[in-house]
């Protein structure tokens with residue numbers, strides 16, 4: 122059985138690597154430095170697992186590993202074949218040549234300082250106290266440790282993924298935050314769009330379509346954001362990027378259901394802008410900011426109403442009385 126204790130790093134910069142233990146694969150943070158704590162040796166694979174020193178014996182002694190006929194054997198099985206404290210039986214498929222003996226000596230020397238078995242104690246993964254704390258390794262402890270390294274990014278990732286909106290909407294918000302939206306400029310840079318394809322914004326047709334332009338800076342998009350914020354009596358400066366937008370959005374502290382509406386707004390606007398852009402590009406629709414603003418309010422109202430228990434506002438409260446919502450702030 123293979124178990125993958127996989128951590129989503131939420132778009133952060135954590136480097137992950139795969140670690141093997143007991144025939145299972147774990148995806149761990151390279152900074153976390155898990156290590157194997159030897160118990161009865163039953164779960165530890167002698168050659169594959171990093172139980173003795175900083176590398177696994179398979180990588181440390183490749184010629185000897187290739188000669189072994191018991192590549193999958195556990196540490197406990199290898200120890201059971203010993204005839205005395207120093208006489209290991211590695212089960213090689215042939216007698217060793219002279220030039221292979223130094224490797225065996227080096228292996229025996231390493232094993233002489235290896236951890237001993239503890240009968241009745243199960244082999245397990247533990248954190249390295251020098252780098253990552255203490256206690257047994259688990260998916261939850263890996264998550265706790267890794268999120269502690271995310272810093273400000275953790276706030277944004279929670280802002281995105283803890284929103285009560287459809288996953289496709291949140292995923293698009295995440296793409297926009299990471300500047301991975303497949304705009305004309307993005308696709309031109311990748312070589313997917315040829316030189317005969319216009320890189321200009323479908324809304325204004327005067328500026329190359331980058332993510333920041335299409336979603337924020339284009340006069341068309343800006344008119345939508347202005348409609349959203351003027352209803353709440355807010356004046357602002359246009360942010361440079363979606364990341365700046367999210368940081369500014371989070372700086373406003375609201376409470377209860379008003380906070381839920383506020384935190385959902387940017388994702389609905391971003392997703393609706395992009396969907397409208399696609400309708401214009403692929404279905405020959407014409408940019409229409411009035412209709413789009415109405416559609417954004419309808420989507421916001423229906424999604425929040427459907428996903429938040431005891432949501433106190435009706436769909437018409439949000440669609441027809443947008444300006445009145447601010448009175449609850």
Ligand SMILES: [Zn+2]
Nearest residue numbers: 322324325339
């Ligand atoms: Zn534009």
